[in-house]
Amino acid sequence: MSDLRVTPLHALHQELGAKLVPFAGYEMPVQYPAGVMKEHQHCRNAAGLFDVSHMGQVVIRHPDGVEAAAAAVEGLAPVDVLGLGEGRQRYALFTNEHGGIEDDFMIANRGDHLLAVVNAACKAADVARMTEGLPGCEVSELSDRGLLALQGPEAETALEGLVPGVGEMKFMDVATLPSDWGDLWISRSGYTGEDGYEISVEAAQTEALARALLAVDAVEPIGLGARDSLRLESGLCLYGNDIDSGTTPVEAGLTWAIQKVRRAGGARAGGFPGAETILRQIEDGPARRRVGLRPEGRAPMREGTQLYASEDGGDAVGHVTSGAFGPTLGAPMSMGYVAAQFAEKGTTIWGEVRGKRLPATLVAMPFVPANVKR
Amino acid sequence: MKYTEEHEWLREEDGLIVVGITEHAAEQLGDIVFIELPEAGKEVAKDDEVVVIESVKAASDILAPIDGEIVEVNEPLADEPGKVNEDATGDGWFFKMKASDPSQMDDFMDEAAYKDFVG
Numbered sequence: 001m002s003d004l005r006v007t008p009l010h011a012l013h014q015e016l017g018a019k020l021v022p023f024a025g026y027e028m029p030v031q032y033p034a035g036v037m038k039e040h041q042h043c044r045n046a047a048g049l050f051d052v053s054h055m056g057q058v059v060i061r062h063p064d065g066v067e068a069a070a071a072a073v074e075g076l077a078p079v080d081v082l083g084l085g086e087g088r089q090r091y092a093l094f095t096n097e098h099g100g101i102e103d104d105f106m107i108a109n110r111g112d113h114l115l116a117v118v119n120a121a122c123k124a125a126d127v128a129r130m131t132e133g134l135p136g137c138e139v140s141e142l143s144d145r146g147l148l149a150l151q152g153p154e155a156e157t158a159l160e161g162l163v164p165g166v167g168e169m170k171f172m173d174v175a176t177l178p179s180d181w182g183d184l185w186i187s188r189s190g191y192t193g194e195d196g197y198e199i200s201v202e203a204a205q206t207e208a209l210a211r212a213l214l215a216v217d218a219v220e221p222i223g224l225g226a227r228d229s230l231r232l233e234s235g236l237c238l239y240g241n242d243i244d245s246g247t248t249p250v251e252a253g254l255t256w257a258i259q260k261v262r263r264a265g266g267a268r269a270g271g272f273p274g275a276e277t278i279l280r281q282i283e284d285g286p287a288r289r290r291v292g293l294r295p296e297g298r299a300p301m302r303e304g305t306q307l308y309a310s311e312d313g314g315d316a317v318g319h320v321t322s323g324a325f326g327p328t329l330g331a332p333m334s335m336g337y338v339a340a341q342f343a344e345k346g347t348t349i350w351g352e353v354r355g356k357r358l359p360a361t362l363v364a365m366p367f368v369p370a371n372v373k374r
Numbered sequence: 375m376k377y378t379e380e381h382e383w384l385r386e387e388d389g390l391i392v393v394g395i396t397e398h399a400a401e402q403l404g405d406i407v408f409i410e411l412p413e414a415g416k417e418v419a420k421d422d423e424v425v426v427i428e429s430v431k432a433a434s435d436i437l438a439p440i441d442g443e444i445v446e447v448n449e450p451l452a453d454e455p456g457k458v459n460e461d462a463t464g465d466g467w468f469f470k471m472k473a474s475d476p477s478q479m480d481d482f483m484d485e486a487a488y489k490d491f492v493g
Contacts, residue, residue: 036430037405037456225404225430298408298452300428325407325430332408354426354433 007053024120047152048222056123080259099274146206151196154218193234235365250281377488
């Protein structure tokens, strides 16, 4: 365990009675004493505080300004970065030469630089990819800032009380706001399907800010267990489970993240790794698709469950990549991939659980409607 | 009450053995979301997999602690698996068995020994 890294909130997690587990090279709280179900529901009903300091915060600068940096990033990601206005953020993907996804991340235009927030498990590779692949840019991973997520219907009220002005931000806005804890780099975003904020704060001030937020009645700490059930209910992909270097954005149902300007016929079509494969799949359709499943009964179909087109016989037509019981849904839910001809919503498909094929229905995602401030 | 190393408890009641999992086990598993119980009338041998539990974290099998016949199962758990977290040794019981060889009960721990066992 000694080689695990810790975040600036490690001591606070211990004080709060968190169960700590290794995650992406960090020792992180999987749950607090309230437990996954209660934490999940608290986030949906009030506000939850998540430590996401393990994620990578990477600043990208170019001597010619932010547009030059944006143009460079477009060479690695099939996303409209040049069209991202100052003070705005969007979801983005790094792709590889086969069209697979190397990571999913958020990218923000912060005026004179771009800020990418990347997955913990991918950050070393992402920094290397950007350092090599962004000509003329200076790429620096910030090691001196923590990252908190405050999510849920009470997040706005809770944060506005400490940092006036955040209530005026719209979904996917980013801003730098002064506070008692130094300048906070705030985005109105998250990965739970709820309204809320992600707050980058100086490492030395992270614990003090977390304590101030936890002192608000509506706010409780939430671990990675509930973070996973919240994102799954919201139909959001977990990198490494639902998307990886072998899945393309089109297969994954993330074509919406590839703006028209980067698609065939767009002003800046292609020009990213795997463009040929990805643009062809947008035109012709992929051979398999990411789908949502609602198993009948209460038994969850977990990661790795093989999926079949019939109750008996036949080869698998797909598999589950994430599956759990949805505390808000009140039922099990899964996402996975199936061959395109079986991917139509409403189709019944069978998942093999403990040697028995159990029926599930393909449904639209999210499983639980999003509740964000557009 | 007797305890197994698999974190089950066994309680004699009206000539039958009532079986469930301990509070310690329920706490370790986390919130339980699904339980598959055996059919009443099933003959089982010690260490047969008789119950499947899924918590928010993972699936686990519960083994028959002794040889015998399952004579009754706690049907309400199918719809309210959280009862195991709330009341592991009461409403959260799994099934009642008729023991084929009651002397198998002698192998199990008493409460003090189980407390030592889980540390």
